[in-house]
Amino acid sequence: MEAYANALLYAIPFFLVLLGAEILYGSLVKKQTHNVMDSVSGISSGLSNIIKDSLGLGIVLVTYPFFLKYLALVDMKITWVVWIVAFVALDFASYWNHRLSHHINYFWNTHMIHHSSEEFNLACALRQPISNLLGFYAIFLIPAALLGIPNNVIAILAPVHLFAQFWYHTKHIGKLGWLEYVIVTPSQHRVHHAINPEYIDKNLSAIFCVWDRMFGTFQEELEDAPPQFGVLKPVNTWNPIIINFQHLWRLIKDAWRTKNYYDKLRIWFMPTGWRPADVKIKYPVEIITDVYNFNKYKTPTSISFQWYVISQMLACLGLILFMFFNYGQIGADGLLLYGAFVFFGIYGYTTLMDGHPSGIWIEVFRGLAGIALILYTGDWFGVDSYISWGSLLVGTYFLSTILGGIYFGLKEKKLIEAI
Known part of the structure; x- marks a missing residue:
């Protein structure tokens, strides 16, 4: 690894x-x-x-x-x-x-x-x-x-x-x-x-x-059929963690809800998109039928918030690059904890991107946890051995995450409510 x-x-x-x-x-x-x-x-x-x-x-x-x-x-x-x-x-x-x-x-x-x-x-x-x-x-x-x-x-x-x-x-x-x-x-x-x-x-x-x-699976791109992108069951979220398990969650719910025991088993191995008949009728799922006329997912955002999420993404990238650079010294247990902070970071700011109120609490909790870890260990996974003020920089990042999560969480919520 x-x-x-x-x-x-x-x-x-x-x-x-x-x-x-x-x-x-x-x-x-x-x-x-x-x-x-x-x-x-x-x-x-x-x-x-x-x-x-x-x-x-x-x-x-x-x-x-x-x-x-x-x-x-x-x-x-x-x-x-x-x-x-x-x-x-x-x-x-x-x-x-x-x-x-x-x-x-x-x-x-x-x-x-x-x-x-x-x-x-x-x-x-x-x-x-x-x-x-x-x-x-x-x-x-x-x-x-x-x-x-x-x-x-x-x-x-x-x-x-x-x-x-x-x-x-x-x-x-x-x-x-x-x-x-x-x-x-x-x-x-x-x-x-x-x-x-x-x-x-x-x-x-x-x-x-x-x-x-x-x-037999080749198809040339046709001039009279410009490609339209996405999935037929739109994900309607910016959060990649949610997207990763969205289809699986639908399968679990369908397997639980269907009355047919055979369908509970075969749903996992049927062709993509297949659903039990009883569940399909009772619990319909949004499906795009007109690929040239559908509303792409978007959330109203300010320019300042766009720059904020870009900075959050780049900060997570910086944390990952340091993890790779210091991979051997961090150790197995440390790597799992380190990875958890990055995962929660991605989950937090992309939840804010969706305008979901839980994004504020996720960012506040992660920021406080990061600052607490630095205060407890006196370092951020050995960064101070390379840059004397490294842990101070990371601590400042976590503080900005707390403040940014609260500020933009409330600001973007008002922007959404105004539409």
Whole structure:
């Protein structure tokens, strides 16, 4: 996990530079694809995901080394050919894992966060799950295990394969000629994120689009059907923690409410969106029927509040970067506590973004807890060994969180009530 944290220490700034470049380009050409609240929500989702992954939270049901040990037909030496074969095997596994996520109710919960934005930009790429608590991805790597591809090759290529999917989440790049027949492009991925009937569950490949063409899930972007983005059951929140478990909560409620015991069991494994007949009638859920005419989720906000949530997001990012930098020294127990502060931070300011009154109390509690921890330990997880006034800076941040939570919580509430 420490190696993964070190990789993210360099990858995160790179992603943010590209994201900043997209925002700047959109402003220059007067075709902005970002809005503050949506992008903050998307980036915050990415922050929660990397905290979860870097802390190793979850249960791994089966590992790749296990399959490699018992299924390998040959013992492959590491050559350049092995690296290529391994990358293709990863891409093949990604296609089928992705397809499963789009077609089975339970697994859609772990992927819905990625589709939850009603915009399409690089911030969407950062909408990654924290609800994938059961690790079973290795099952899709059985072909790689049969070929005897070494575990360290897979471990190195896996984050590379994931990071390589970042760039094509943009509306600023059109079709790319002959590359459309080789790799996944922005045009193809716009189709994938669209909720137009002709685009649903299409273009599931990660890097090479050959899998979609081979298995019948390819769809070209059509000029007379501009992609509309989001999910058919709109999330109606900026809070990425809530979005991560929203679909799962609906499944739990439907399984509890239905009178049919068979439906209580099969709801988890039915096609995405399926609901028991009795529950569907008695407890209807909002579904978008006209994709070209629906109201995107938005909350009335002042410019000052937008800058406040941006500053809160950047503060959480700074805390994460320090955690990665000092990962080994903080220790296992400290990392869990540290991660909890960041998680609550993300939950707090995105709850304020929704205009929910509980956001004030969450921010006040977190701020007081952070200040209390600094006073009790005399430091903030060793930051003073690098910067003598580091814990004072972090304490000031927590104080500003308390004051900002109260001020903006009450101010934005009045703004909402005035509409």
